[in-house]
Amino acid sequence: xxxxxxxxxxxxxxxxxxxxxxxxxxxxxxxxxxxxxxxxxxxxxxxxxxxxxxxxxxxxxxxxxxxxxxxxxxxxxxxxxxxxxxxxxxxxxxxxxxxxxxxxxxxxxxxxxxxxxxxxxxxxxxxxxxxxxxxxxxxxxxxxxxxxxxxxxxxxxxxxxxxxxxxxxxxxxxxxxxxxxxxxxxxxxxxxxxxxxxxxxxxxxxxxxxxxxxxxxxxxxxxxxxxxxxxxxxxxxxxxxxxxxxxxxxxxxxxxxxxxxxxxxxxxxxxxxxxxxxxxxxxxxxxxxxxxxxxxxxxxxxxxxxxxxxxxxxxxxxxxxxxxxxxxxxxxxxxxxxxxx
Amino acid sequence: xxxxxxxxxxxxxxxxxxxxxxxxxxxxxxxxxxxxxxxxxxxxxxxxxxxxxxxxxxxxxxxxxxxxxxxxxxxxxxxxxxxxxxxxxxxxxxxxxxxxxxxxxxxxxxxxxxxxxxxxxxxxxxxxxxxxxxxxxxxxxxxxxxxxxxxxxxxxxxxxxxxxxxxxxxxxxxxxxxxxxxxxxxxxxxxxxxxxxxxxxxxxxxxxxxxxxxxxxxxxxxxxxxxxxxxxxxxxxxxxxxxxxxxxxxxxxxxxxxxxxxxxxxxxxxxxxxxxxxxxxxxxxxxxxxxxxxxxxxx
Numbered sequence: 001x002x003x004x005x006x007x008x009x010x011x012x013x014x015x016x017x018x019x020x021x022x023x024x025x026x027x028x029x030x031x032x033x034x035x036x037x038x039x040x041x042x043x044x045x046x047x048x049x050x051x052x053x054x055x056x057x058x059x060x061x062x063x064x065x066x067x068x069x070x071x072x073x074x075x076x077x078x079x080x081x082x083x084x085x086x087x088x089x090x091x092x093x094x095x096x097x098x099x100x101x102x103x104x105x106x107x108x109x110x111x112x113x114x115x116x117x118x119x120x121x122x123x124x125x126x127x128x129x130x131x132x133x134x135x136x137x138x139x140x141x142x143x144x145x146x147x148x149x150x151x152x153x154x155x156x157x158x159x160x161x162x163x164x165x166x167x168x169x170x171x172x173x174x175x176x177x178x179x180x181x182x183x184x185x186x187x188x189x190x191x192x193x194x195x196x197x198x199x200x201x202x203x204x205x206x207x208x209x210x211x212x213x214x215x216x217x218x219x220x221x222x223x224x225x226x227x228x229x230x231x232x233x234x235x236x237x238x239x240x241x242x243x244x245x246x247x248x249x250x251x252x253x254x255x256x257x258x259x260x261x262x263x264x265x266x267x268x269x270x271x272x273x274x275x276x277x278x279x280x281x282x283x284x285x286x287x288x289x290x291x292x293x294x295x296x297x298x299x300x301x302x303x304x305x306x307x308x309x310x311x312x313x314x315x316x317x318x319x320x321x322x323x324x325x326x327x328x329x330x331x332x333x334x335x336x337x338x339x340x341x
Numbered sequence: 342x343x344x345x346x347x348x349x350x351x352x353x354x355x356x357x358x359x360x361x362x363x364x365x366x367x368x369x370x371x372x373x374x375x376x377x378x379x380x381x382x383x384x385x386x387x388x389x390x391x392x393x394x395x396x397x398x399x400x401x402x403x404x405x406x407x408x409x410x411x412x413x414x415x416x417x418x419x420x421x422x423x424x425x426x427x428x429x430x431x432x433x434x435x436x437x438x439x440x441x442x443x444x445x446x447x448x449x450x451x452x453x454x455x456x457x458x459x460x461x462x463x464x465x466x467x468x469x470x471x472x473x474x475x476x477x478x479x480x481x482x483x484x485x486x487x488x489x490x491x492x493x494x495x496x497x498x499x500x501x502x503x504x505x506x507x508x509x510x511x512x513x514x515x516x517x518x519x520x521x522x523x524x525x526x527x528x529x530x531x532x533x534x535x536x537x538x539x540x541x542x543x544x545x546x547x548x549x550x551x552x553x554x555x556x557x558x559x560x561x562x563x564x565x566x567x568x569x570x571x572x573x574x575x576x577x578x579x580x581x582x583x584x585x586x587x588x589x590x591x592x593x594x595x596x597x598x599x600x601x602x603x604x605x606x607x608x609x610x611x612x613x614x615x616x617x618x619x620x621x622x623x624x625x626x627x628x629x630x631x632x633x634x635x636x637x638x639x640x
Contacts, residue, residue: 052537073543085534089556098552099542146542 001063002028002154002186004049009058011044011210018044019210021058026154026188026203031180033189035197035233036207042190043158045207049188050079050156063153073102078147079156082163084139086131086146092118093127096145103150117145137168144179154186161196173199194234198222206230228330231256237286237299239324246293252325252333259286259301261322266308269315273298275308289314379620385613392607405614414590414598419622421505422594425512426573430566432513437520437565438558442550444521445528455525462518466578473511474500474583504584504592511579516572520565527561528554567630574623595619 004026011019018041026032034042047053049060051072060068067075078099086095096117100110118124121141131139140160147155157176161169177200180187191197197204198218206213206221206229214226218234225231231239239256247255263269264287273291285306288297300316308314325333386405388398409415444455461469478499480486486496499507531554539549577596580586586593586601593601599619602612 050541052540072537072541077541079538079541081534081538083532083534085532085538087535087539087553087556089559098539098544102539102543102545102548146538150542 002026002152003061003063004154004186004188005059005061006049007059007061009045009048009060010056011041011048011053012056017210019048022210022212024205024212024215026186029184029186031177031187031189031200031202032205033191033197033201033203034205034207035191035194036213037233038192040207041210042192042207044210046079046156046158046188046190050077051075052079076153077156078150078152078154079158080140080143080147080160082159084131084143084163086139086142088131091128091130092123092134092142092145095131095142096123096149099146099150113149114145117149120148121145136164137172140164140172141175144176148179148183152185154188157187157189159190159192161191162193169196176200195236198234204234206233224332225256225324226332228254228256228326231324231326231332237301240294240298241326242294247325250323250325253328254326254330256324256326257318257322259299261319262298262300263317263319264300264302264306265315265317266312267315269317271298271316271318273314273316275310275312275314278306278309280305287314289316291316382613382616385609386617388610390608390610390613392603392609395609398610401610405610406618409602409611409614409618412598414593415595417590418593418595418598421590421592422574422596422622424505425509425576425594426570428506428509429513429516429573430569432509433516433520433569434524434562434565436513436517437524438555438562440517440521441524441528442554444525458521459518461515462522464515466515467582469515470511470579470582473507473514478507500584501588504588508576508579508583508592511583512573512576515579516569520569523561523565524558527558531557570626570630571623574619574626595622 006022006024006026008021008023009019010021011017022045034045036042044053048055051067051070051074055068058068059066062075062077087098090098093114096114097110100113105113114127115124118127121144123138123141123145126134126138126142131142134142143160160176161172164172173196176187176189180200189196189200201218203215204218204221205215208229214221214230216224221230221234225234225239228241232241235258237259239258240262241254241256243254247253249255271291271293273289273293275287276290276297277288279286279288283304285302285304287300287302287306287308289300290297298316300314327333387400387402389401389404390398440458444451444458448454464472475483477484478486478497480496480498483496483499485499489496497503535553535557536549539553544552575596576594577600580592580594580597584592586597590598595615596619599612599615602608602615
């Protein structure tokens with residue numbers, strides 16, 4: 001079991017409202033990612049669920065039981081911190097065993113569970129080392145080990161990969177996804193990195209200034225963003241958002257088209273432009289094109305090699321069926337030949 | 342200084358010998374500073390040298406040592422020294438941890454309270470001892486006596502009834518701020534995440550203190566014990582202005598006994614021998630301490 005329901009949860013620090021009334025349902029076994037820019041309240045929301053912060057108003061219901069005023073330990077949740085928060089004076093074994101020891105479990109059962117967790121996470125060889133003698137990725141795994149031995153109702157991850165280097169991050173992302181497949185326990189994961197959100201989540205919650213902008217599966221958010229904020233935040237590189245005359249052609253205040261949904265040509269197309277920067281990655285080519293239709297450079301993706309360089313003239317044609325339209329409040333307008341949001 | 346940190350690959354041998362030449366004067370001055378007094382003390386400790394007849398100082402070998410070591414006061418002084426050091430350490434480390442935990446909380450006026458707690462450290466030992474002797478512990482008009490009488494108890498004549506305990510209390514009062522300050526800084530460097538993680542792991546306040554906070558402070562506690570031991574072995578002023586080692590030798594420590602040989606009996610030879618004994622004892626304690634808890638300082 002691991003249902004977490006937030007009902008009108010509210011958090012203020014003095015006069016500053018961090019999270020205005022917020023409702024959210026997290027179902028059993030789901031991998032839910034809170035994503036948003038820095039300061040959007042996603043970590044605070046996680047800490048409210050964990051019980052490390054008290055709510056100002058509203059209810060937190062875990063598995064049908066009101067947990068709003070329960071202390072953290074009684075909620076049956078385990079948390080992995082951004083800094084890992086390992087106990088530096090204890091060996092890996094003692095770190096992982098700590099929650100079990102606090103629960104008063106008997107020695108043999110603790111050893112059995114710690115050994116199992118260490119084996120699952122490939123920590124057998126480091127079991128007697130201290131955290132200071134481990135690499136970042138190993139510390140991360142110890143932190144996860146400390147969380148899984150408790151067999152919690154849900155795991156809470158607070159930006160767990162942000163202290164790792166890029167290559168390790170990709171590896172740990174996979175490991176956490178695999179862990180979720182195997183344990184089938186609810187996981188709530190906070191990140192500012194939309195790639196992590198897209199690759200790992202069953203359900204993404206996009207937050208801005210404590211408000212939920214949209215909730216949905218990664219592909220829902222990608223194909224049908226509810227507003228310009230989600231449109232700009234999900235997807236890499238960012239969606240091109242154009243106002244003015246181009247948008248008016250589509251009866252919208254803003255029109256958006258993703259870099260991968262623009263056809264490139266050196267001979268003809270809808271928009272003429274000049275290449276400002278070209279990034280050749282081998283598998284893809286990203287072009288930043290200056291064009292009279294928009295005052296900022298447009299980003300365009302071409303699969304494979306596209307042999308142009310800075311200063312070359314290119315023509316861009318947005319794919320009609322992949323165009324997103326938004327009204328003057330930034331909300332998506334349904335229809336016009338494409339699946340809606 | 343070992344030469345294995347060759348960050349600058351150029352002319353390491355050259356820079357090394359230059360560094361040695363530059364450091365030599367300081368090292369030599371320090372050596373003389375230490376060696377000359379030690380050598381003179383060693384020399385005097387083998388002479389029959391009294392202030393009553395300072396012009397005749399015949400060589401007597403180890404006689405001064407046997408005189409000093411067989412003096413029944415010596416063993417008493419040794420025991421008193423240990424009680425003094427251990428008593429003050431227990432009070433300052435224990436009390437320091439408690440006060441540090443208190444001062445780590447956020448409450449109204451915490452800054453002023455911190456200043457007040459640190460204040461005793463700035464009071465000179467003689468002044469502190471006199472204040473305690475005359476204003477706190479005096480059985481007739483001392484604050485403690487008055488308080489005891491107010492609740493109907495007989496006042497205690499601290500300096501005659503429990504002289505060593507009195508000195509322990511005075512010295513502990515002086516050193517408590519030091520311990521508190523060091524332990525407080527250690528406490529403040531404990532990351533909030535660790536406490537929160539322990540809280541999530543189901544640790545109660547007492548378990549968090551025992552398993553997280555105390556191990557985190559262990560290094561600071563080691564530093565407090567090492568530094569305080571060095572100073573507590575040489576307590577003198579507090580004894581001089583309060584009990585003068587008495588009654589009898591009940592509050593005489595080794596330092597006071599050594600000084601007594603010279604000031605009361607004018608026996609420079611015996612005082613020197615006592616000084617050497619004190620140096621050896623201090624070194625034994627130092628080796629013991631470094632072996633026992635010094636390993637906390639690595640890693």
